[in-house]
Amino acid sequence: QCIVVKSCPITISDVIDVPETLKGRNFTRVADFSTAELELVLELAQGIKAAPREEQLVLPGRSLGMIFQKPSTRTRVSFEVGIAQLGGYGLYLRADDLQLGRGETIRDTATVLSRYLDGIVIRTFAQADVEELAEHAEIPVINGLTDETHPCQALADMLTIRERLGRLEGVRVVYLGDGNNVCSSLMVAAARLGSSFVAATPVGYEPDERAVATARASGAEVEVLNDPVEAVRGADVVYTDVWTSMGQEEQRDRRLRDLAGFGITTDLLAQAGNGAIVLHCLPAHYGEEITEDVLYGPQSAVWDQAENRLHAQKALMALLIG
Numbered sequence: 001q002c003i004v005v006k007s008c009p010i011t012i013s014d015v016i017d018v019p020e021t022l023k024g025r026n027f028t029r030v031a032d033f034s035t036a037e038l039e040l041v042l043e044l045a046q047g048i049k050a051a052p053r054e055e056q057l058v059l060p061g062r063s064l065g066m067i068f069q070k071p072s073t074r075t076r077v078s079f080e081v082g083i084a085q086l087g088g089y090g091l092y093l094r095a096d097d098l099q100l101g102r103g104e105t106i107r108d109t110a111t112v113l114s115r116y117l118d119g120i121v122i123r124t125f126a127q128a129d130v131e132e133l134a135e136h137a138e139i140p141v142i143n144g145l146t147d148e149t150h151p152c153q154a155l156a157d158m159l160t161i162r163e164r165l166g167r168l169e170g171v172r173v174v175y176l177g178d179g180n181n182v183c184s185s186l187m188v189a190a191a192r193l194g195s196s197f198v199a200a201t202p203v204g205y206e207p208d209e210r211a212v213a214t215a216r217a218s219g220a221e222v223e224v225l226n227d228p229v230e231a232v233r234g235a236d237v238v239y240t241d242v243w244t245s246m247g248q249e250e251q252r253d254r255r256l257r258d259l260a261g262f263g264i265t266t267d268l269l270a271q272a273g274n275g276a277i278v279l280h281c282l283p284a285h286y287g288e289e290i291t292e293d294v295l296y297g298p299q300s301a302v303w304d305q306a307e308n309r310l311h312a313q314k315a316l317m318a319l320l321i322g
Helices: 035-050 074-085 106-116 127-136 151-165 181-192 209-216 228-232 249-259 266-270 302-321
Strands: 002-005 008-011 063-068 089-094 119-123 141-145 172-176 196-200 222-225 237-240 277-280
Touching (some): 035 151, 035 181, 035 302, 063 074, 063 106, 074 089, 074 141, 074 302, 119 127, 127 141, 141 151, 141 302, 151 181, 151 277, 151 302, 172 181, 172 228, 181 196, 181 209, 196 228, 209 222, 228 266
Parallel strands (some): 063 119, 172 196, 172 237, 237 277
Antiparallel strands (some): 002 008
16 A cells, blocks of 8 residues: 655555554544554654645545534544545435434444445444444444544644644643543543643543543553643643533533633633643634634634644545555
8 A cells, every 4th residue: 555645655664664554444442543553644644734636546436434423514524525635435424314323233234334335434422333333344434423532533633733843742731621522532642642631620520531541551641630720831732622512402501600710711821821732623612611812813723723634534544444
């Protein structure tokens, strides 16, 4: 398999020395990949991003099925455009348009789609459904988001940090707000790639303990705090996400009360210093988890981060689908 990066063709092994091929593998959570494999995705993403469009056609004629049980802007558009720019094509498959929405089993769906497609992206609620699909599919399955994890977002996040700061080793990443799926995946990715991680949440909103344990097993410094001001001091990256995710709408009023004080404002960002960058996986709710002046301010890397969903996922598809 030859991947074209930096305007010249090189093999995957020329990018980074990895112990095994990634072709045919699944990506259901960040922990699926070793540090070297995550670094390979980021290295290839940077190369693809810099390459002329005509040199990116590394998946000619490949088909990507995109199963969506949750609405999406960035995930859908970045995958559909990404597979097209690699020379393939995407099929948007709403779950209620499939027999899956009428009771066909995940195993049967995986078996049939494996006969038609070269890869599957699924955006759904239960992590167990993604794992079951990956278990039975004979083609790569990529997790486009579940209630538990958001691994593709974490790839784009780490790519953005490396672009903006020039390194990942020793970077202090601080996440504020609800310790949700985004927080869990980012934490594991940061730890695997040599960054320290701080999650600052109200009591009762801490990140998943399994994600914390997985991140700490990488040897990285991982802290869970309940004071946003203490957390952001010395931060290189200040990150947040929405406070009320899809499916939590009935909890909105309580969440707004509980999370008050954890939003990124100019005053809070000043505690981190002028060198810190701001990230947000979007969509943003101004006046809640972030203010509009911060999102569009000089320290914001949010729009590069959103763009990098495209490049990171193109690298992932190129490696897995091959």
